[in-house]
Amino acid sequence: MNSVEHREIRLDQFLKVEGLVGTGGQAKLLIQAGEVLVNGQIETRRRRKLDPGDVVQWGVVRVVVAAPLEGTENRP
Numbered sequence: 001m002n003s004v005e006h007r008e009i010r011l012d013q014f015l016k017v018e019g020l021v022g023t024g025g026q027a028k029l030l031i032q033a034g035e036v037l038v039n040g041q042i043e044t045r046r047r048r049k050l051d052p053g054d055v056v057q058w059g060v061v062r063v064v065v066a067a068p069l070e071g072t073e074n075r076p
Contacts, residue, residue, distance in 0.1 A: 011038065011056065012046040014065070020058055030058065 009017070012027040015036070021027045030036055031046040037057040038048065050056065052067035 009050055009065070010046065011036065011043060011048045011050060014050055014056060014063075015058070018063055020061060020063075035059075 011031060012024055015021045015027040015030070016024055021030065028046050032044055034042045034044055035058060036043055037055075038050070039055055040057075050065045052065055054065045056063050056065065
């Protein structure tokens with residue numbers, strides 16, 4: 001299981017940023033098909049906001065959303 005740092009991010013963006021999908025369209029299709037889990041629950045809302053500690057899973061890949069490092073919250 002990986003731990004990845006992000007500021008506020010949506011589920012569809014997260015899948016794309018992490019390279020689990022190639023495009024936002026692919027993320028949308030996977031999420032709407034019920035193939036993505038957040039904290040062990042099927043999530044069909046592609047714009048669902050993820051919080052630090054959330055576990056996103058697609059197939060056998062699991063990624064934990066980590067909080068930003070201290071002092072980086074206000075960086076551009």
